[in-house]
Amino acid sequence: MTVPTDQHKELKKDVTFRIFRFNPQVDSKPYFDDYTIPVERGITVLRSLNYIKEHIDASISFRAFCQAGICGSCGMRINSLSQLACTTQVWDVLSKSKEHGVIKVEPLRNLPLIKDLIVDMDPLVGKMKHYSNWVDSTMPEASMGKKEFLISEQEFLRYDKATDCILCASCVSECSILRVNKEYVSPAVLLKSFRMNVDSRDAIHEQRLAELVKDHGVWDCTHCYRCQETCVKSIPIMDAIHGIREDAIESRGMKDTSGSKHAEAFMSDIEKKGKLVEATLPIRTNGVLWTLQNLLPMAVKMIIKRRTPPPPPLVKSAKGIKIFREMFREMTEHVKQDHKSHKK
């Protein structure tokens, strides 16, 4: 079989990697270096970086370990999107490059820069500690190892996806709140917190939750969905965030005074602007009916800290808005009742 000639031509492409450089020992500010190499189909960004390091410039610094998308070391921004270099195909990103034939490679955002493409992961680890991202077992240490907990497949499925997280910090890099508030809990840590909270073996669910509803916690999230869209393991991070909020309302009610303030802010937001900024996103993603059944009751009770909202989504379905408004009115009444009874 002969390969058509135009395919022959396409076997290799010259690709320019525009790499972010910064060495704190000598550079006062970062700059970019261009490296142009021929790249064939099937080559990942990481393999290209390795090639450049081995053959052109040994001083380029980046992390990589498993080279198989499982250790989470190689998170970086490739053409302005945070992802893993080792699972990203060069030709794929090339087709989306703004400048023809150029791929821009930068370090993750929202974590302190160390050198070139390497950022400091310690702040993230610090937050995992702060939010007790571990199972604090209901079983005393002395009894351990003797028998297993009985856990249903159903419970397992609740945290199964969340345990896929490889702590690559891609979501952290894209989070809109972290850009303005570095103390914000972070999507990956919310995900992990949720995973612990739904584990029946864990004994400190209340304590963790109490921490999560404080400042810089779960209520700071704007529901912009950036984290979920970014996640390199396609984990539904928003389910975790909703889960924690639902849980917080269910088990803590409107006890949190800050919570009720957020609720008011949320409602007036909708009334004034006539825009269903946050709630429409789930409609878009999950459909009207799903949203009404699952989210609206909570969404209205809910409680969003007042922040610059993300750009309003374009909801085309007039029907969706109409149904939403009706539900909203109903729920508002309900919340007011709720509120009163709590105050008593």
Add this chain to the structure above:
Amino acid sequence: MRFERMKPFDIVIVGGGGAGLYAAMEAMKTNPSLNIAVLSKVYPNRSHTSAAQGGANAALANKAKDDTVEMHIFDTIKGSDYLADQDAVDVLCSEAPKIIRELDNIGTPWSRMDDNTIAQRPFGGAGRPRCCYCSDKTGHTILQTLYEQCLKKGVIFFNEYFALSLSVKGSRSRGLIAMNMKSGKVEAFPAKTVIFATGGYAKMYWNRSSNAAGNTGDGQAIAYRAGIPMKDMEFVQFHPTGLRKSGLLVTEGARGEGGYLINRDGERFMARYAKEKMELGPRDLVSRSLETEILEGRGFDSPAGKYLHLDLTHLGADLIKSRLPQIREMSMQFEGIDPIVEPIPVRPTAHYSMGGIDTDNFTRTVMEGVYAAGECGCVSVHGANRLGGNSLLDILVFGRIAGHTAAQEAGKFEPGTISEAELTAQYDDIRSFMHSSGHYERYGELREELGQTLGTNVGIFREASLLKKGIQDVAELKERFKKVRVFDTSDVFNTNLMQVLELRNMLDLAETVATGAYAREESRGSHTRTDFPVRDDAKWHKHTLSTQVNGRVALGEKPVTMGRYELQERTY
């Protein structure tokens, strides 16, 4: 300041994989007042334990009600081709149910069966389905759980520290010397005890390896240069199903779930080699079967080399999506193939190092206060061939024993002091690669050539003339290494320097692998000599020890502990 000093530690653990973290957790439990540090060249959760997909063996008897610890022991000894120490295997298998339950008790998300107990599946070389798993991310979830528990317990981590050497005085270690990657400083960790848990050395086969870039046997090399013997280094396991291009692994789980191995004639060729077990025969046998099919011309051809098919298409989309999602993802990302519709192109890949630092059943080395556990150590429970699912078990069981033993014995020792002169010597040593005069060799080339010669001459099928060539090549590469150049002269996060130091470690160990393989004139487990095709118990039923003497490897031996099962022919 180019140096930094720490106050003395009771225990310094080198390595934050499954073995290192279990050791840390257990040591804290044994004696919470101890001052313990874990050093790791990558963040612990990045360690290679995360790559283990298949699972960990334990005779819980959840799935097969008639499974017993004794059967697990027998399978392991038989699998090892009778080179495992039988008392050590006893410890491994007897502790297994306890350790799996303990992991469950602290939050490991094991997959579950209908009766809500921990799920188990069949794995190669095992008489019963006893491999406990969490979908196909078992190692990852175990590592996460251990890391979380260590954070909970407040273990002190020195992340992104690269261990350089042991400081030795007479027969004792005074502690460890390491480089802080973030600052480039050389730091002293005076310690009463040191536990090595740095993982395996199979990356020396470079592109023909399933391992992470950093599985370069650093701990073994450090111990080796400090005069501690290595054991059974010639035994390197090849996994039958590496992806054709990258060597990355398609787990045995794929075959456990019912995948077929197919040659270019469309045959399920395993019928020729293991009639009963077929695709689920032990690893060494399946690897050799694939290699034979390829050598005899029944493989497929491609620019990236000859290969065979691992066919999952008959399993159906649902099963593949629910039970083998990672495998599907990897096939798509690295081969551009969806296993639901197409078979996966595979060939054998260097996967696991059975050999390692020689220890007793309590993980003690010959040097007082120095311990080794996990893939880095060799107790030996795997002998000439490790069974799938027994390695995770090994790192957990012996990681825990190491933590416990060191915690109990730390009190016996005084912490040493590490002198300024020693630190200066280390610093000068690593900086010497940056001198421009006389340094011009490129580490990338040397590394590539090392992998090439090992794959060809010290690979699946071995033979005297090939092995001689391998030894010679490694010696030449070691010479050339002296002229290697580190082009990056900066202090902060110098990955160029780190990779060069890793290459040095691989070269030192490669010499022990090739020399051990040349000496062992028999075929046993993973070690197949075409010129000595049968197991020779009279001459070779013993462990190989390799010790560094005047910069060269010197071979010795050690008897195998028997006591449970007599030598038998190993057939499946």
